[in-house]
Amino acid sequence: MNTSLIELSIADGIATLLFNRPEKRNAMSDDMRTEFIAALEQVSADKAVRAMVLSGHGKSFCAGGDVSGMERRMNMPAGNVAFNGWHRQQRVHYTQSLLHTMPKPTIAAVNGAASGLGADTALACDFIIASEAASFTWSYINRGLVPDGGGMYFLPRRVGLAKAKELIFSGRKVDVQEALRLGIADRQSSPERLVADAQAWAAELSKGSATALALGKTILNQSLELSAEHVFAQGSQAQGICYTSTEHRESVMAFLAKSASKNAATTNRG
Known part of the structure; x- marks a missing residue:
């Protein structure tokens, strides 16, 4: 534009x-x-x-x-x-x-x-x-x-x-x-x-999860006006959304696959 x-x-x-x-x-x-x-x-x-x-x-x-x-x-x-x-x-x-x-x-x-x-x-x-x-x-x-x-x-x-x-x-x-x-x-x-x-x-x-960045920024922008209880509550809701995000699923699956590959290589060397 x-x-x-x-x-x-x-x-x-x-x-x-x-x-x-x-x-x-x-x-x-x-x-x-x-x-x-x-x-x-x-x-x-x-x-x-x-x-x-x-x-x-x-x-x-x-x-x-x-x-x-x-x-x-x-x-x-x-x-x-x-x-x-x-x-x-x-x-x-x-x-x-x-x-x-x-x-x-x-x-x-x-x-x-x-x-x-x-x-x-x-x-x-x-x-x-x-x-x-x-x-x-x-x-x-x-x-x-x-x-x-x-x-x-x-x-x-x-x-x-x-x-x-x-x-x-x-x-x-x-x-x-x-x-x-x-x-x-x-x-x-x-x-x-x-x-x-x-x-x-x-x-x-901006390398990280766009979902986590957006939700985290929204809460941080309010954090000085909110009590710790409110920040924890909003954080819990945001984390629930993050659990369902594509970025979270893909990162966890990639980590598990890497760990499995590493363990397999260790076993083969043994």
């Missing part, structure tokens, strides 16, 4: 999705969000795709929300501002939820500035690999806004509550070295190797 604002390619079971609005630093417009949603829905539903890498064309990962869209909202009749804003927020939350709950590993390959919604979008992925040119800023405060792309949920889980407050209240820039130190980013790569390294990592993470 190739579109004007989102590029999606699939090779060897790895989907690579690129923001393609470099002249606007990949700022998220309404049209771009529509294409982003379509791409995420396609990747999520495609059983041939085992993992996804998200990055951006040009010098920025994503500069956040499109300011021209903010201007249009401010110029609307006063009686429409709140409801239209609510409707837009539903789209934002749906987009971020698609990314966060995708039933396969996701990696943000942050090639440059990830600002505001761009920083939240990176955090909505399971892992972040950042280039030497990457930076992160929760710059909503500079527009009189609060993080609306999941930053108030994701960031404290990576850096702790106090540090998340400091980054959100100040809106300051975090370079790649500080991002690695704080746990915002998980790995670093050179600009020219970034996407390839992310794809290789995605392949490594």
Whole structure:
């Protein structure tokens, strides 16, 4: 799937999705969000795709929300501002939820500035690999806004509550070295190797059972809010499903066949 604002390619079971609005630093417009949603829905539903890498064309990962869209909202009749804003927020939350709950590993390959919604979008992925040119800023405060792309949920889980407050209240820039130190980013790569390294990592993470990965991710995403009892209960249900999966059956049969072959060889040598 190739579109004007989102590029999606699939090779060897790895989907690579690129923001393609470099002249606007990949700022998220309404049209771009529509294409982003379509791409995420396609990747999520495609059983041939085992993992996804998200990055951006040009010098920025994503500069956040499109300011021209903010201007249009401010110029609307006063009686429409709140409801239209609510409707837009539903789209934002749906987009971020698609990314966060995708039933396969996701990696943000942050090639440059990830600002505001761009920083939240990176955090909505399971892992972040950042280039030497990457930076992160929760710059909503500079527009009189609060993080609306999941930053108030994701960031404290990576850096702790106090540090998340400091980054959100100040809106300051975090370079790649500080991002690695704080746990915002998980790995670093050179600009020219970034996407390839992310794809290789995605392949490594998705070697196992797709069933087990999807179920495990779903439970892990909720684990900080659930009691141990609930996590065990969900794990038991998930394991019951895994017991019936083709991947489990084939792996057990292969192990048993290998053991039988080994035992037979030992007996023959004896």
